[in-house]
Amino acid sequence: MTDIIFPPFAAELDSTVRHERLVAAAEHHGLLDVAYRTLDTPVGPLLLAATQRGLVKVAFDRQDHEAVLAALAAEISPRILNAPSRLDAVSRQLDEYFTGERRTFDVPLDFRLAHGFRLSVLEHLPEISYGHTESYAQVAAAAGSPKAVRAVGTACARNPLPVVVPCHRVVRSDGSYGQYAGGEEAKRTLLTLETA
Numbered sequence: 655m656t657d658i659i660f661p662p663f664a665a666e667l668d669s670t671v672r673h674e675r676l677v678a679a680a681e682h683h684g685l686l687d688v689a690y691r692t693l694d695t696p697v698g699p700l701l702l703a704a705t706q707r708g709l710v711k712v713a714f715d716r717q718d719h720e721a722v723l724a725a726l727a728a729e730i731s732p733r734i735l736n737a738p739s740r741l742d743a744v745s746r747q748l749d750e751y752f753t754g755e756r757r758t759f760d761v762p763l764d765f766r767l768a769h770g771f772r773l774s775v776l777e778h779l780p781e782i783s784y785g786h787t788e789s790y791a792q793v794a795a796a797a798g799s800p801k802a803v804r805a806v807g808t809a810c811a812r813n814p815l816p817v818v819v820p821c822h823r824v825v826r827s828d829g830s831y832g833q834y835a836g837g838e839e840a841k842r843t844l845l846t847l848e849t850a
Contacts (some may be wrong), residue, residue, distance in 0.1 A: 687731035691739035697840040708762030714836040757784035775809035
């Protein structure tokens with residue numbers, strides 16, 4: 655009797671090939687509602703998720719990627735797969751941003767996780783120029799509700815697309831950072847990168 659010898663990593667390769675075939679079939683049949691991947695960055699691993707419409711979620715590691723995926727399954731669709739190719743463009747642009755080669759993002763965005771005034775705030779944020787900041791009060795006025803300063807804070811805290819939709823550029827009137835989904839160190843890193 656002859657022993658069967660498998661080449662190293664054959665089982666892992668087979669699993670990878672099966673996953674790639676599953677992703678391709680799901681895409682082909684329109685069954686992949688949310689694709690995701692992770693990207694290593696200077697502010698830690700980011701979870702990126704996209705629908706057919708565009709980028710729908712960016713999450714920091716401290717937000718618990720598994721919990722974020724579960725929330726996306728509940729809010730958008732349970733048909734979620736680790737399918738990195740749908741996120742190639744945004745991954746490339748984030749890499750360029752973190753190396754100082756890019757100042758704005760040019761990828762389709764899916765804002766379905768934001769509504770009402772929060773959406774108005776998010777639509778204003780890309781108008782804050784790279785390397786500049788605005789206060790919560792300035793953003794409230796720009797979004798059409800000058801007295802809604804606290805609501806701006808909530809909109810920034812719940813921004814489903816941080817970094818790409820730059821809520822890190824919103825600071826307190828005294829110039830201090832305020833709260834940030836990625837933590838104060840992440841906000842400092844992003845603002846330092848942009849002012850370097």
